[in-house]
Amino acid sequence: MSEQVVGILGGGQLGRMLAASASLLNQKVIILDTGEHGPAKQIIAPTEPHLAHLDGSFADPVKIRELASKVDVLTVEIEHVDAAALEEVRLATKGKVLAIHPSPSTIQIIQDKFRQKQHLSSHGLPVSEFVEVESSVDSISEAAQKLGLPLMLKSRTLAYDGRGNFVVRNLRQVEEAIAALGGRPLYAEKWVPFSNEIAIMVVRTVDGEVQSYPVVETVHKDNVCHLVLAPLRSRDPSLPSKATSIAENAIKSFTGAGVFGVELFLMDDGKIFINEIAPRPHNSGHYTIEACETSQYENHLRAILSLPLGSTALKVPSAAMLNLIGQSSSMGEITKTKDVALTIPGASVHLYGKSECRKGRKMGHITIVADSDAQLRSRLRTLLQSLPENYC
Ligand code: ATP
Ligand code: MG
Ligand code: MG
Numbered sequence: 001m002s003e004q005v006v007g008i009l010g011g012g013q014l015g016r017m018l019a020a021s022a023s024l025l026n027q028k029v030i031i032l033d034t035g036e037h038g039p040a041k042q043i044i045a046p047t048e049p050h051l052a053h054l055d056g057s058f059a060d061p062v063k064i065r066e067l068a069s070k071v072d073v074l075t076v077e078i079e080h081v082d083a084a085a086l087e088e089v090r091l092a093t094k095g096k097v098l099a100i101h102p103s104p105s106t107i108q109i110i111q112d113k114f115r116q117k118q119h120l121s122s123h124g125l126p127v128s129e130f131v132e133v134e135s136s137v138d139s140i141s142e143a144a145q146k147l148g149l150p151l152m153l154k155s156r157t158l159a160y161d162g163r164g165n166f167v168v169r170n171l172r173q174v175e176e177a178i179a180a181l182g183g184r185p186l187y188a189e190k191w192v193p194f195s196n197e198i199a200i201m202v203v204r205t206v207d208g209e210v211q212s213y214p215v216v217e218t219v220h221k222d223n224v225c226h227l228v229l230a231p232l233r234s235r236d237p238s239l240p241s242k243a244t245s246i247a248e249n250a251i252k253s254f255t256g257a258g259v260f261g262v263e264l265f266l267m268d269d270g271k272i273f274i275n276e277i278a279p280r281p282h283n284s285g286h287y288t289i290e291a292c293e294t295s296q297y298e299n300h301l302r303a304i305l306s307l308p309l310g311s312t313a314l315k316v317p318s319a320a321m322l323n324l325i326g327q328s329s330s331m332g333e334i335t336k337t338k339d340v341a342l343t344i345p346g347a348s349v350h351l352y353g354k355s356e357c358r359k360g361r362k363m364g365h366i367t368i369v370a371d372s373d374a375q376l377r378s379r380l381r382t383l384l385q386s387l388p389e390n391y392c
């Protein structure tokens with residue numbers, strides 16, 4: 001494998017699966033995140049002192065500079081990093097060989113959802129209507145006049161798992177919404193009455209070539225991804241290529257290499273809107289580990305290291321991925337579902353090694369592969385029946 005060292009900002013589950021792929025390739029990796037034994041750091045033990053993982057925040061410019069000084073390629077497993085510090089590092093190391101993927105400017109645009117929407121819209125990509133708002137009743141009421149109700153009020157920054165979204169159904173809720181989103185910069189989106197949510201992982205090479213994984217259906221519960229079904233089954237045979245072309249055009253509009261997750265809304269009339277883009281491996285691509293010829297994690301590494309990309313094709317007819325979400329501070333419910341998964345043919349368990357279980361926290365996932373949709377449904381049914389009532 002390459003002698004280059006890869007630095008990863010963020011050491012959660014995505015970093016863990018990236019590190020697992022790296023370890024199979026003898027690829028040296030240094031992880032920056034708080035704590036000594038987070039999910040990603042557990043996977044790769046440093047073999048030499050200069051490869052020691054760093055304990056600190058991926059939003060701390062000093063730590064980012066320290067990581068940059070130790071590696072040849074920097075990448076992220078989360079977009080909420082200090083993108084300005086990354087850009088400074090890029091400028092400071094001009095002439096030296098330090099690659100940053102995706103590019104800091106891409107991360108900067110994507111991490112601010114309002115700028116991301118402006119970028120997509122200015123490139124002619126389909127997004128639902130959106131407007132910038134102030135955190136005031138007047139400003140949000142004005143947005144409601146323009147976009148109608150309900151409307152989706154969103155935090156521009158630091159959003160994940162729907163924590164940063166508020167559905168405003170009537171104007172009496174506006175004050176509650178402002179309080180709930182707690183002083184963060186906001187924007188408003190027109191409500192999209194989608195029939196399904198779909199997602200596509202797109203991998204982009206250093207030269208800007210793109211290659212896509214199959215279109216998948218994502219099923220959300222309370223704003224959190226619950227299930228992924230691969231591939232998308234649709235009555236309209238032109239839909240996958242239409243969605244893929246939108247996703248690829250979106251990713252071509254950014255700079256830098258790596259895997260990107262593109263979340264889309266599908267309408268009853270066949271229209272497609274982009275919901276959001278993640279500049280990194282993505283929850284809706286976990287299934288690629290067992291179900292595709294090359295996983296999103298390995299292809300992310302191949303892309304940022306300028307190695308040949310692996311095939312993104314499915315190698316099984318049908319697959320599903322279930323997120324294991326903490327139900328309380330106890331791992332009891334997760335362990336029960338894991339035990340059931342161990343009895344299901346084609347099921348693979350992934351637990352993330354997180355030190356604490358919390359309600360709503362992603363603790364692991366299970367992928368099921370099958371020879372047909374019917375077999376998948378039967379295997380999945382057994383798993384879903386093991387979930388506690390009101391699971392989310
Ligand atoms: P994550 O990054 O974990 O995917 P997030 O916090 O960035 O989530 P979004 O993806 O913006 O949040 O929204 C979460 C979910 O809320 C979407 O998957 C979708 O179900 C719903 N949603 C978002 N925007 C809209 C909209 N404009 N109209 C209707 N539903 C929406
Ligand atoms: Mg998001
Ligand atoms: Mg999302």
